[in-house]
Amino acid sequence: MVEEALRGARVVVTGAGGGIGAALARAFTAAGARVAVNDLTEESVRDLAAEIGAAVVPGDASGIVPAARDALGGGVDVFCANAGVGTGGGPEAEDAAWELAWDVNVMSHVRAARALLPEWLERGSGRFVSTVSAAGLLTMIGAAPYTVTKHGALAFAEWLSLTYRHRGIRVHAVCPQGVRTDMLTAAGIAGELVLAPTAIEPEEVAKAVLDGIADERFLILPHPEVAGFHAARATEPERWLRGMNKLQRLYEDRTGGKGEAV
Ligand SMILES: NC(=O)c1ccc[n+]([C@@H]2O[C@H](COP(=O)([O-])OP(=O)(O)OC[C@H]3O[C@@H](n4cnc5c(N)ncnc54)[C@H](O)[C@@H]3O)[C@@H](O)[C@H]2O)c1
Numbered sequence: 001m002v003e004e005a006l007r008g009a010r011v012v013v014t015g016a017g018g019g020i021g022a023a024l025a026r027a028f029t030a031a032g033a034r035v036a037v038n039d040l041t042e043e044s045v046r047d048l049a050a051e052i053g054a055a056v057v058p059g060d061a062s063g064i065v066p067a068a069r070d071a072l073g074g075g076v077d078v079f080c081a082n083a084g085v086g087t088g089g090g091p092e093a094e095d096a097a098w099e100l101a102w103d104v105n106v107m108s109h110v111r112a113a114r115a116l117l118p119e120w121l122e123r124g125s126g127r128f129v130s131t132v133s134a135a136g137l138l139t140m141i142g143a144a145p146y147t148v149t150k151h152g153a154l155a156f157a158e159w160l161s162l163t164y165r166h167r168g169i170r171v172h173a174v175c176p177q178g179v180r181t182d183m184l185t186a187a188g189i190a191g192e193l194v195l196a197p198t199a200i201e202p203e204e205v206a207k208a209v210l211d212g213i214a215d216e217r218f219l220i221l222p223h224p225e226v227a228g229f230h231a232a233r234a235t236e237p238e239r240w241l242r243g244m245n246k247l248q249r250l251y252e253d254r255t256g257g258k259g260e261a262v
Contacts, residue, residue, distance in 0.1 A: 002214035007032035010072035014061035014108070015083030017044030019181030020131055023202035024080050026052055027210055033078070036068045062108040065115035075123075079116055080209075081109040081153075082131040086183045087145040088190070098145045105149035109156055117164070124168035129209060130157040134177040134223065137230045139244060141251050142190035161218050172212050176205050176222040189254050194247065198223060 011028045015021040017039030025037050029052040036055040037045045049056045055071035057064045061083040069076055087093065087101040109130055120126025135143070136150035154173055161171035178184055178195025179202055187195060205222045212220035221227055233240040 002031060002210050005213065006078075006210075009033040009077040010075055011035045011078040011080065012038065012057070012064070012068040012072070012076055013080040013082055014038040014064065014112075015131075016048060017041075019183060020176075020179055020202045020205050021080070021082040022048050023206040024082060024129075024131075024209060025054060027203070027206035028078070028080075029054065031210060034072055036071045038064050038068070038083070060108070061104065062111045065112055069119075075119060076116060077125070078127040078129060079112055080129040080131065081112055082129075083108060084131060084133075084183070085146075086143065086186055087149075088143040088187075090144045093145055101145035101149045102152070105146070106152040106156060109153055113156075113160060117169075120169055121164070121167055126168070127170045127172070127213070128157070128160055129172045129174065129213075130154075132157065132173045132175050134175045134221075134226045134229075136173070137175050137226060138233060140190070141194050141244070141247055143187075158218075170213075170216065171218060172209065172220050173218060174205065174209055174212070174220045174222070175226060176200065176208075177226060179205055179222075190251055193251055193254065198225075 006028060011033040013021050013025045013035060016025045016037035025035050025048060029035050035052065036057050037049050038057045038061055039045045040060065042056055042058040045056050045058065048054065057067045057071055065076065083104055085101055085104045087097050089097065113128060116126060130153055132153045133150045135147050136154035140147045157171050157173040178191065178199030180199050181202055184191050184195055184199060200222060208220050208222040
């Protein structure tokens with residue numbers, strides 16, 4: 001029973017100001033956990049925190065572990081690295097945009113793990129839940145920085161899992177396609193084309209995460225069809241690339257050949 005595992009657990013959710021993070025915070029609270037919510041500003045999580053009785057640890061997700069530990073009474077059992085930025089474009093995107101995507105989508109996970117591992121290894125338990133994306137297993141049309149950094153987030157989650165699983169540390173990589181959040185709205189035409197048709201609600205992602213924890217599954221696919229796309233990419237890369245290029249051409253038709261920043 002996942003409720004038994006999570007009752008009283010001290011849980012941190014980054015990027016909880018809306019969307020998937022808010023849904024995760026509500027789901028963990030409903031399962032009996034004590035939750036600390038993070039987003040860039042205090043205002044963006046204040047109402048959610050009041051609604052679910054969570055602690056608030058505002059600021060850049062990269063550096064919040066000490067404050068979260070204090071807010072939760074001295075330790076963290078589950079860390080949800082969920083904050084993310086949907087940086088679009090290709091090589092022409094500014095270095096600053098690539099750096100922000102790298103910093104939030106990858107390095108905030110690395111820094112959180114660095115801060116958490118000593119406590120977790122000493123105790124022989126700890127759970128790291130990484131909100132990656134299907135873009136980390138596949139790709140996202142029109143968004144190279146997002147795609148590349150989500151591949152990085154998945155690689156880091158895998159590395160953590162295989163390195164520390166015999167020492168009691170559990171890692172989950174959550175790889176949804178479209179989810180109806182502000183990020184999907186901001187993804188513009190590429191989002192409408194690729195993500196919107198099969199988009200699900202943030203609450204469905206949160207349910208998939210709790211189910212994945214109950215099953216102790218590394219890879220959590222709220223859209224189960226992603227497993228088939230992932231297998232096709234691995235086994236038939238030429239065919240997969242041709243298929244994705246078809247989507248790219250559709251995208252170019254819709255955007256007058258220019259693409260767009262997401
Ligand atoms: N919406 C989708 O279709 C979709 C699909 C797959 C994966 N995801 C991933 O889900 C996660 C949550 O996104 P969402 O869809 O709920 O969108 P969202 O925009 O509602 O949530 C992202 C949150 O992260 C916060 N944030 C950004 N940088 C931060 C930082 N440095 N520190 C703390 N908070 C920061 C934002 O303020 C925002 O509230 C992201 O990692 C995203 O890449 C989203």
